[in-house]
Amino acid sequence: MNNQKNNLYFEEINNSGEELIIFIHSNLLNKDMWVKQKDYFSDYNCIYIDIPHHGDSYFEDEFSIERSMEILKELIEEKAYNFKNDSNNLQNKFKVKNKFKIKKVHLVGISLGGQIILYLLAKYPDLIDTAIVSGVNIYENPRKDNVNDIVAMMDRLKTDIFDKKPFKFRVKGLLAEYGLGKEHSEFIKCSIEKINQHDLNTITSQSLMFKIPEKEIFDKIHLENEYSNNKFNELNSSENLLVLYGTKEYPMVQKSADLIKKRFNKPHLFSVYRSIHLWNIIDNEWFNETIKEFISEKNIDLNNKPYLNKK
Template sequence: MTAAKDQNKTPASDASRDATDYPEVHPGRHHDAQRSMQTLVFLHGGNVGNWSWDPQVLAFGDYNILTLHLPAFGARFEETWEGLESAADDVAALIADEVSEGGVHLVGMSLGGVIALHVAARHPELVDSVMITGTPVTGVGQAARAFQRMQLKLIGSEWYWRFQAGAYGMVDDERELFTEHGVKLKAENLRAIMDEMDPGGLPEKLDSYQGPVLALVGAKEPKVVQKSFEALRAKLPQVITRVVPGMHHQWNIENPILFNSVLRKWISEEGLHQILVDPQAAKPARGAKAAPAEQPAEAPESEDRDADLPAPPVQEAEAKKPGKLGGKIDPRKLGPKKFDFKKKAPQQGDHPESAVDTGK
């Protein structure tokens, strides 16, 4: 892999990350004489930038790494979303430019996971293995679609993105980066992605890829993600599906040590970390005492929504910070008129951030 323009810009040498200027190319820092250096390609989700993979870049210095800015995100937020196939071809082009020999290990989060599947389907010769997490591919219902589009009115608000960051398990620097990036996203691009993802994002000819695939879901993610496992197995008989106990959607940031351990086990041995749970074994846990907090009956839209695009998992945020939120604001109960902040400002405090301690 060539170092390209990012040779002197690595997370290790520059502690301050930028939401739209994080490097794409990270040459390996620690060479293992017993094997040729392989390449990891990380594809971020639909409301973060490539900076979100920084904990993985720091931990995998024995690999060459690509952390792409996907179209319409990060450094490319001004670009227009052209579709999943176009995004996949864009990823494949960078891989072809930067990787001189051998296939890559694709790692995708949510929207990035869908794009990873499209890369594998359209360019199987470039891919050695795939690991995706939080990736819904079977679509969402009409109610969830309508609710998602209502929230597009909020994406320019800092308090809204801070609210989202909390429930993703982000703290400190990550919360600031998430907010800085989120307010730059264009509503028309997110709407176009929703329109494409709502019916389901499985690519055609996915069976052309014969390599290993691991599909994961955090136990605290919306049910729509785990529902996708069956559709994946129908298209990819070799796929292994597992649940990650206790984790939310963005668990590569929430618990990077665990994420890195799971990933390293997979790419080095095609093995499974001992913490991972078979989905069938995890099903009885829904009747356990903790289940209502993860899948509340009063909020079906939080179960059926796209796990990647903006939505308010209020139950986790309230559980984390009962003193600040105190159950006063529940977006599940807001009518469409209450999302129009041009006409009416939030009423819970002196300014928006005091009204909603943004904890998604």
């Protein structure tokens, strides 16, 4: 998906697969964080995207979660829908394009990727079949002045510390933050060296300010969007939403999972024993079997899964 000004970069595998899974990475990283998922999900049509202003995706305008969500929507429509002119459906004397879904659509996202998915789920619930989010950070009442203080602190850290240290110092710090070994150094290096300070500040601000709309706003958005009403109650009752977090993540992530549960009606919510943010890499066997089972069954069988705890 690109034009002269914008380019969404993604890797697509097995486009003949009958079901589509789109993997959406965490803040400041790129599509390569899904290296442990590529072989396991090779039977599916998988797309691994670089979120706008990350990796090899280039966009002229500033990063925003809403804009990223709309770009994701366009990608889903391109890959999972056929468009057909219906001569019996006329509006203002012009033929209207109808959408016919040709593939089931599943979204998997961590952190910022999960925020983008939740936004899409709120606005276009009829578009996807399952949504899986992990490690999403949400503040109930985010304050702009607090976020500005955090961004200003990041600028000071860059000037006072990072700019005075070799680049590998920052890479080592992020490896420690994510709990990753040295073998992932090149992945971290390639991710962060492609994000300039302005984009870093904007992405951080957008992520910290993200808030799931209240129920009445969900309803308003739903009534105004172009999709049918059939799936709103189904998806808003959240049989199709799986929320996960690691027990070794920051306490705010667990509080955020509770906020998601409050905004959506009874989603599937599980903690993952002693896992941290990028458990898709570190505990990839747990991650893969959990995701695949939910996509297939819309449910999680806790038998033989001692690492999961239903919340």
